[in-house]
Amino acid sequence: MHPEQTTNSWAFRFSRFVEHHGTVKLSLLFVLITLIFTIGGSYVIRVSFGSVPSLEDFLSAVILTMLSAPWILYFFSELVKQLELSRVHLKEVIEELESLREEDVLLNRELQNNIKQLNFEIEQRKDAQLEREKVFKELEIEIRDKSEQEIQARRLSTLLRSIIDASPDLIYFRNEEGKFAGCNRVAEELTGRTQDELLGLTPHEVYDEELANQVARSDNEVLEKNISVTEELWLLFPDGKRRYFEMRKVPFFDHEGERLGLLAFGRDMTERMKAEKAVEKASKDKTKFIATISHELRTPLNGIVGLSRMLRDTELTEEQFTWISTIYASAITLGNIFNDIIDLDKLERDKIALSYKTLSLETFTAELSSVIELLAADKGLQFVSNIIKPLPDFVQVDGTRLRQILWNMLFNAVKFTPKGQVSLSVSATVQDDNKTANVCFDIQDTGVGIPQADIDKIFAMYYQVDHPDHQSATGTGIGLAICKEMVDRMNGHIEVQSEVGKGTRFLINIPLQISEKPRVREELMVTGLNILLVEDIELNVMVAKALLEKLGQNVDVAMTGGDAIEKIRTTTYDLILLDIQLPDMTGFDVADTVIQEDLVMQTPIVALTANVIKKREEYLQNGMDDIIAKPVKKSRMITVLNELFGDQELLPTIEIAKKEPSSVNPLTKTMDLDFIVTLVDTIGHEMVIASLGVFKEKIPEYMETLHLSLTAKDKDDVCSQAHKIKGAASSIGLSRIQKIANQIQQGDHPTWWKNVHEWVDELDAAIAHDVDGFDDWIKTQNFAE
Template sequence: MSKSSTIDPWVVRFAKFIIRFGAVKASIFFVILTLIFTFIGTYFLRVLLDGSVKADDFIGATLLSLLSAPWVLWFFSELVKQLEQSRVSLKEAVTQLERLRDSDELLNRTLQNNIKQLNHEIEQRKNAQLEREDMFTDLEREIEDKSEKEKQAIRLSTLLRSIIDASPDLIYYRNPEGQFAGCNKIAEQMTGKTEQELIGLTPHQVFEEELANQVVTSDQYVLEKNETVKEEVWLRFADGKRRYFEMCRVPFYNADNTLLGLLAFGRDITERKQAEEAIAKASKDKTKFIATISHELRTPLNGIVGLSRMLRDTKLTNEQFSWVSTIYASGITLGNIFNDIIDLDRLDRDRLELSLKTVSLRDFSSELGSIIDLIAKDKGLAFDVTVVDPLPALVEVDGTRLRQILWNLLFNAVKFTHKGKVSLDVSAESIDKQNSMVIFKVCDTGVGIPEDDLKKIFAMYYQVNLPEHQSATGTGIGLAICQQMVSLMHGDISVSSVKGKGTCFTVKLPLAISQKPVQVSELKVTGLQILLVEDIELNVMVAKALLEKLGQHVDVAMTGKEAVAKARDKQYDLILLDIQLPDMTGFDVANIMHEESLVEQTSIVALTANVIKTREEYLNNGMDDVIAKPVKKSRIIEVFNNLFCDEPHEPHKPVDEPSNGQFEDILDLDLLQMFVDTIGHEMVRNSVKVFQDNMPEYMEILQLSLSADEKEEVCSQAHKIKGAAGSVGLARVQKLANEIQQGDHPAWWENVHDWVEQLQQAAEKDIQKLVDWLGQQDVDD
């Protein structure tokens, strides 16, 4: 190709020239050129050879040229034509070869691509083969692992089944349709059926109807709300024995979050329940015992304090006055020691509470000091009360509790001091405009407390070992109760002492500065017609003498029946009602008087030595107030002024005017009337009967949960009682249950025991009130 490319230009031009002019013209032209060339060649040749030129030389050369040139030219012309044709053919062949070369190149590229694709596929197949080999290896390993896991699962399943069957707890599970799907041995013992017999049955086919309904309701709640349910139920075993179980039901799902049913676990807590009931009974017995002792001890104590106080107001010699003062102080001392015992019981039941009132610190300190001064003088000790200014004139404080705290400290100071003095210092530090930190310091010059005992001095029942002063030992509960009370008041109590030189107790209490006027110490009402209901002659004598001295008119009834009879015959302004009477309780007397509308314009005040109950309990049982024995003149003045001076009383309603007053705040009369008008008396009465039948069980569960400190269960049960009470119009029961269910109340634990007791009492009384109201509606109809 390279050589052809070198000669191609002139050959091509020559061939094109011959073709353009034609063979004849080209032949003539080349003949002429040949002749010219011959002439010139001959001429120069002859010149070179001979040195002369002849015409014959030209003629011969010309003839020779003319004879040979045409043939030569024709030959070359034909040759050129053939060459041109060969060139064209060659060109076409080259073109064809170029096409074939391009085709070959394309085919070659295609072939190379195919080879590459084939190599790639071969590589992929090799990789796929390797992957298949790896997959088979993994599959073999997975099969081995799965086989091992299945074996392990079988072992675990067997172990789990053994554990479930060996468990003392009741275990069963049911599918979403409510049918049993499995159980353990305890469930078989309880139902009297094997697991295979139990599978596919519903609770209605296994349990008693009432229990089955309860189980189905709880299970439905678990499945719908996706929540765990806990409850306590009595279950009857196949052998007839009843056991108390704590049941827990939970929903369970598979890995795809598909509900499979529910699991039920039950723990036999019969012994625990019996123990709790025994503890509750023991607590009630202890409380009842203390209440009885309270009444029995305070009855003679009331006479001692009352008569000695009255005797001090008569004309006596100095020596007689000293003796009477000692009796009076001793009686008060005994009363305060007994208060410690009462407060100890309240602390055990978390029922110690505060009742804030407006108190003058100066008058309070002076009153307390006058009593301690009598005891101190009896031992030949000096006693000083120092009030450091500035001091708030009036503060809000529970005077009874504060008096008890300081009494314990002062009495101990006198008891452990044989010479020297005892002092009470009262001062204050300002906190802000509304509050002040009041500081009480009780110091003595007594035997002191060893340093090792200072940290233990406030422990319950702890007593300092003082061999040389055995006569001065006490119960060991006073200081512990003081610390509890100070803590209840959000204050602080501390002690410092030097053995043989004396002791100083410091009480710091943050108290609100009061803008209210202090309670009037003078009786503002006289000439009241009072019925005193009391069965102890000594108490009658003391109380009657005190009341008449205060300008009141007093009638006396020694029994409940006599009190009711007198109330029927005469309208009284006030009834002072002892709670423990020989024939009935004061609560029963008050209830009869309310039912007969004998006290619509008459106040009833409980006069009792039982300080176990709270003031609220007396108010909930129809009393307007309560006065604790021994009766104090200051307390009588306070109660009388509150009842007859501070708040006007409603006018007495005519006897023949129909009134629902005895049902107010107890029943939701509007709701009940709507029920009666809508569904009729009989249906309402049936609803009340159902509530009355179920309420004992509700209360039993509530009290058991409270005894177990299960706050959530207490609130849940109270919520149930609230709903049930609301459905039959028991407004007061509903209100008390609502208080119990408010578990987020900051003082819930401090008050819940009281609320539960109030709920128990209200339920018993209010159901009867509801029955009475329904009876009245029947009569009216």
């Protein structure tokens, strides 16, 4: 049925009518109509049956109508309501259907368009599919190439990681926040943590506070200033070993130039430090060796020079005088060669110091010429000395160094001149200020000469001319090099002119200050002194004793340190001349002993030594009041005596009651024998030997750590190691090692840094000597008896 026909049916029309007039009105109307119909019906029925209608008939009809009408009305109302709802719903459905129909038409049209579009897109997709297949093939080839590259990259990455881990260097990476982002195997060993455990940690979470602050400070400098930084650190490994690293930190960027953090590379330089320390120790050992040689060679040499000089002043035949002069010149030559060796060592340690004093150039030249004349005469050469005036009377110069320079030049001239002559000319040009003069020393010879190719090389250390004419007279190769260094230090220069076969000329120009006051030889101001001469070489005793007695002094002699101490204990001396190198102890030991016993409160001690290695201040710091160098010169002796006693009235010598020398076991200086005996009684002989074995096993490790800590300037660790060594030594009675270690552990000592290196050297020497001595001694003892 068409929707319009449905809505125009009588039911829908009646429903609209009811809706229009209202349900209440129509309900009342319906009740009224029903009452009328009931009353009328009752009347018709009664009349039809021939009965007369009564009031009861009408009442019953009305009552029945009133009872049934509400229900009928309720049903009728609900029916109408539902009918109206159905109508409204139907209308909405119809409208919706109509809308759907129109929409369907539109969708159909759109579908047609979409189908056309789809067909078009299908064609395009077919073309695109062909293009994609082509691209996929190209991409597959590219992916395959990239895969091979990635595989290669992974291999390279693995190889790089293996190389980094195999590197002995410390390598790590920190991000912008200063946290660990990667490291190698050495860094893992250093921190005691794996790379995964280190990731995300800061230096303060890995290192101790002091090291963390230092690391963080340099890291911040790299990141803040965007620069590379190099620093040196002592790093502590988990096993307690310290290693010295040179760290290089650089900012790290990606390929786009964005900074990611910093890379750190650390090279373990501990072995280098040990090597440098070994070189330093070797240098010290060499210096000690030269000092020893200085004493051992100079001592007999001084005797030869002194006695030959004294013999020349006696009545001799011409032949004897020639012999003595040759001995004297030879001894002087040997002494100057040794001076070169000493100065070579000083140059290497940069300890050459010039000492300017007033000197007469004429007197100086005459003294030097007298010795060179002896050397020249010994070879049958003529020596000519010429002083060209005007010449300043006195100049300020280091006479010892100048003598050494001219001696080397003149000695070489004599050595390389087979015949003819050697000459020395001295001239001077006074400057405009009349305060300085350019002094020229002109040395010429008629010798073999120097090839032009070698002239620029002769001042090189250890260089020797490779020429047949020079083979007959070779030398050390250090004399000219030292001369050049000395002249340079005096602000002078050397010029060389030479021709092979005709000779050589050296022009030495040195600017010197003119001295206004001439040097006056001092006169001895005091005599009758009681002097103790402590010297172990009889030749030196003979020379020094003769010199002192000629100066009017009283001389007592001791040839050992022990003998000297006993003499000082029993006799009061006005002066002690103390040799440093004695057979039983050093002169410093003697001085320390008598000072500790308050035996020399008013007695000066003057070092008498051939050791020219040490400086004067070093002797003064060790209890000496002055120093006299060997060979002993009369002028120096007079100067020292005048300085010490020139303004004092001598006190009479006071004899002190002689003490009986006590018998002292020398082992008591190194060991506490009473303690060791008690220890043996307590734990047994074999246990003491076993304890000593443990000490010998552990002490190298202790000393290595102590040396490393000292090199790192870690005072706390040095003191800690010294305390450990002290405790170990005291536990077995090594008293000297204990005493030295106790000195080292006193880190609050005001001169600790000044003395600690010397103390450590003493400790090394004591360990090397005392441990083996204790071992030998303890094994020979029979404590059971």
